[in-house]
Amino acid sequence: MKKKRILLVDDEVGFTRLLKLNLEQAANYEVRVENWAERALNAAREFRPDLVLLDVIMPCMVGTDVAARFKADANLKSTPILYLSAVGARRSPEGHNGMVDDFSCIAKPASFEDLIDGIERNLPAERHTSFGGNSISHPAPDSATSLRG
Amino acid sequence: MKVAAIMDNPVAGAEEMEEKLIKVLLVESDRRFTRYLQESLSGLTSSRVDLFSSENLEEAISCLRENTLDAALLDLDLSDSEGISTFARFHEAAPGLPTVILTGSDHQAVALEAVRQGAQDYLVNSKVDGKILSRVIRYAIEGKQNEMKLVAANRDLLKTNHDLARSEETLRRALEELRASHEQLKAAQLQLIQAEKLECVGTLAAGVAHEVKNPLQTILMGLAFLSRNAPAEDKDFFMVLGDMRDAVKRADAIVRDLLYLSAAKQMEMKEDDINAVIAHSLCFVNYDLTRSRVRVVCDLAKNLPTVRLDRPKMDQVFINLFMNAIHAMPTGGELHLRTRLARWPEGNPGDATATKRFEAGDPIVLIEIEDTGTGIPAEKLSRIFEPFFTTKPSGVGTGLGLPVSKQIVDLHGGTIQIGPGSRRGARVTLTLKVEQE
Numbered sequence: 001m002k003k004k005r006i007l008l009v010d011d012e013v014g015f016t017r018l019l020k021l022n023l024e025q026a027a028n029y030e031v032r033v034e035n036w037a038e039r040a041l042n043a044a045r046e047f048r049p050d051l052v053l054l055d056v057i058m059p060c061m062v063g064t065d066v067a068a069r070f071k072a073d074a075n076l077k078s079t080p081i082l083y084l085s086a087v088g089a090r091r092s093p094e095g096h097n098g099m100v101d102d103f104s105c106i107a108k109p110a111s112f113e114d115l116i117d118g119i120e121r122n123l124p125a126e127r128h129t130s131f132g133g134n135s136i137s138h139p140a141p142d143s144a145t146s147l148r149g
Numbered sequence: 150m151k152v153a154a155i156m157d158n159p160v161a162g163a164e165e166m167e168e169k170l171i172k173v174l175l176v177e178s179d180r181r182f183t184r185y186l187q188e189s190l191s192g193l194t195s196s197r198v199d200l201f202s203s204e205n206l207e208e209a210i211s212c213l214r215e216n217t218l219d220a221a222l223l224d225l226d227l228s229d230s231e232g233i234s235t236f237a238r239f240h241e242a243a244p245g246l247p248t249v250i251l252t253g254s255d256h257q258a259v260a261l262e263a264v265r266q267g268a269q270d271y272l273v274n275s276k277v278d279g280k281i282l283s284r285v286i287r288y289a290i291e292g293k294q295n296e297m298k299l300v301a302a303n304r305d306l307l308k309t310n311h312d313l314a315r316s317e318e319t320l321r322r323a324l325e326e327l328r329a330s331h332e333q334l335k336a337a338q339l340q341l342i343q344a345e346k347l348e349c350v351g352t353l354a355a356g357v358a359h360e361v362k363n364p365l366q367t368i369l370m371g372l373a374f375l376s377r378n379a380p381a382e383d384k385d386f387f388m389v390l391g392d393m394r395d396a397v398k399r400a401d402a403i404v405r406d407l408l409y410l411s412a413a414k415q416m417e418m419k420e421d422d423i424n425a426v427i428a429h430s431l432c433f434v435n436y437d438l439t440r441s442r443v444r445v446v447c448d449l450a451k452n453l454p455t456v457r458l459d460r461p462k463m464d465q466v467f468i469n470l471f472m473n474a475i476h477a478m479p480t481g482g483e484l485h486l487r488t489r490l491a492r493w494p495e496g497n498p499g500d501a502t503a504t505k506r507f508e509a510g511d512p513i514v515l516i517e518i519e520d521t522g523t524g525i526p527a528e529k530l531s532r533i534f535e536p537f538f539t540t541k542p543s544g545v546g547t548g549l550g551l552p553v554s555k556q557i558v559d560l561h562g563g564t565i566q567i568g569p570g571s572r573r574g575a576r577v578t579l580t581l582k583v584e585q586e
Contacts, residue, residue, distance in 0.1 A: 012363050012366070012367060014364075014367040015363065015366050015367040015370055018367060018370035018371055018373075018374055019370050021370075021374055022370055022373050022374055022377070025374075025377065026373075026377055057359055084366075086358065086359045086362035086363045086366070107362075108362045108363060108365070108366040109362055109365035109366040109368075109369045109397060109401055110366065110369070111369060111373070112369065112370065112373035
């Protein structure tokens, strides 16, 4: 079974290392990490991800600017993006429409299960595959969160 | 009848009277006695007296009107008046005139009564001679003058007293106003401090949130890794991981509440049904209600007018209040929710800002949230809206739920008050303004 490719763009080195480790160990993903926002586009061109996990607040370039570059690229414009935001408020009452631009957003800190759930929900439909081994429980729909502030 | 006579001056020290012609009215029905007195007086050489004589009261009163007199000698038994009423009528006609009663020895009791009513003195006819008469008249004049001075002084005193009482009243009112404005100032200052505290916390929160949430995320990923790679038989290992996960959740909750503070000011107001907001908010705490065995008892008024509110923010207020109630009932209980249309009452209920927002009679939607829990100790009630003040055990509350709720309600132009419940527990009363058409 072909592994799903996730490009993880976040300046938090510890977080990206651990998330990559978890995603690759616990689920059937292939993860590439990019800690520099301005290198994300090149990394994506090389890696051809199925989904981009994209931090919002990063030094030098914010996530939404990175997303704009992806949209402008013919080969990457349809790649789904799932934002990660440390300025969001998790499980807020407004959580039902947690969107940044046209993409979903997960507020940090999110549990590993919530992250898997978010990834699975945002992968293109035809690429959905079930993964064995660890059973991942899907939390309530309100785990989608909004970007605030 | 007018008779000139010279009067002796037995009063030592009354020098100004020595030269003065004293005008005396003698009211006496017995002509012989009148004559006797005239003669007795004329026998004296030291002082002059103008003696006016009347035989009855009517004549005497007309004499009073026509002349300016210094004193009067009044017999009580006259042809047109008898006894004490003679003095009463005479005194009424000339209340300021020093009057000495002339009386027969058997009328002394009546004479004494006349003195009580204002006569200067009384003389028993049989014992009168020029010297005594002269002395008594002078004493009477002196006495009356002193009495008049006393009356005037008393009047002044009364007036001063009255003025003093009025000044005191004015002062008391000013003090009351001062006290009231001092209280208002204190309340306003307190609110300002509170608002400033919140402002500071909010500003700080926005900056700190990002720096705290990222490390928390890293810790959560570490915990996920460790959970997966933990030795299956080691229960302590999983307990440690659980505690660490709870600690991350607590830290996240504090940062989240701090963020609410900084975000609370951006409001999106829409007309909404408060009962629907309550029902919506209840969905968010359903799990906690069931777990804590808390029964919800609703008494929501039908056909309530809509109120302008920011739905997500009011949801947040209700979730905060519901969670507080649930935390206060760890072994179960009842959560009573009531809504009704009311009018803002007379007087000054609520905090100082409430009076600025509402006038007596304003239509309001009243929301009551009452639990049957542990309640809030009276001494802590005044502090519950302070940021970081919490009555919950460490780790359960962030101390920001109520400050955030109050800020949101304030931004809605409403009020929030917390007090004891009707039986036990706590009762939160929210009021929101109904827009008048």
